[in-house]
Structure formats: C-alpha cells, structure tokens
Amino acid sequence: MILPHKNIPAQNGFYSKVTDNRLIKSDxxxxxxxxxxxxxxxxxxxxxxxxxxxxxxxxxxxGRVTVTIGEKTTEVEAEVTIFIPPHTNHSVQNNGxxxxxxxxxxxxxxxxxxxxxxxxxxxxx
Numbered sequence: 001m002i003l004p005h006k007n008i009p010a011q012n013g014f015y016s017k018v019t020d021n022r023l024i025k026s027d028x029x030x031x032x033x034x035x036x037x038x039x040x041x042x043x044x045x046x047x048x049x050x051x052x053x054x055x056x057x058x059x060x061x062x063g064r065v066t067v068t069i070g071e072k073t074t075e076v077e078a079e080v081t082i083f084i085p086p087h088t089n090h091s092v093q094n095n096g097x098x099x100x101x102x103x104x105x106x107x108x109x110x111x112x113x114x115x116x117x118x119x120x121x122x123x124x125x
Contacts, residue, residue: 001030005038017045019099023111035106041065041094049091051114054107056084058092063100066093089116 008022024036060078067076068091069084084090094100
C-alpha cells in the first residue's frame with residue numbers, strides 16, 4: 001500500500017505546539033502493530049513532556065531541537081534517530097529559527113499519551 005502523506009488529514013495542536021501532524025495507523029493503512037506519525041515543529045514549538053506504555057523512535061529529518069529523555073536533555077540536529085524506552089518521560093523543544101521535521105514510530109496500533117501526572121490521553125484522529 002502506498003500512502004501519499006498529503007492525502008492524510010493533518011491535525012494541529014493535539015498535545016503540543018506542532019503543525020502538519022499526520023498519523024498513519026490501522027484505520028488508514030491496516031497496520032496491526034505500529035503507528036507512524038509525521039510532524040513539523042515550528043520555531044518555538046514543542047512536544048510536551050509525556051510518556052507511552054510502549055517504545056517509540058523519533059527520526060529527525062530537518063532542524064535542530066532540544067530533546068529531554070528521562071533525566072537527560074540534549075541538543076540534536078537532523079539527521080538523527082532517538083529510541084525512547086517504554087514509560088520514559090520525553091519532550092522536544094524547537095529553539096531554532098527553522099521548522100524541525102520528524103517521523104515518530106509508536107510500537108502500537110493504538111497510540112496514547114500519558115502525562116507525568118499519570119493522566120492518559122488517547123490519540124484520536
């Protein structure tokens with residue numbers, strides 16, 4: 001199956017300051033065990049601190065961002081992939097002058113976000 005990203009409706013805002021957020025999951029692609037998400041984080045934008053019950057990887061295609069994973073905060077620049085273990089708090093902040101593009105792969109067909117206070121929020125698109 002070929003899925004042109006432009007044909008997948010974009011969602012903005014969700015749990016972060018992200019634009020052009022597209023979720024490719026079981027209902028759009030028939031995926032059974034993972035979800036792929038493309039995102040653009042504008043300058044000053046962020047993905048709020050949260051965690052998942054499953055593993056996740058973030059592949060940065062462009063831009064320079066500050067990433068927090070657990071207790072460690074690091075500046076990263078494209079092209080780089082970050083692996084995030086289950087139940088590990090993480091966030092991304094774009095302090096740069098250009099948008100940052102990334103692909104997130106969630107290790108489930110039903111993604112959800114859990115905030116540090118334990119409040120879960122299903123990803124419903």
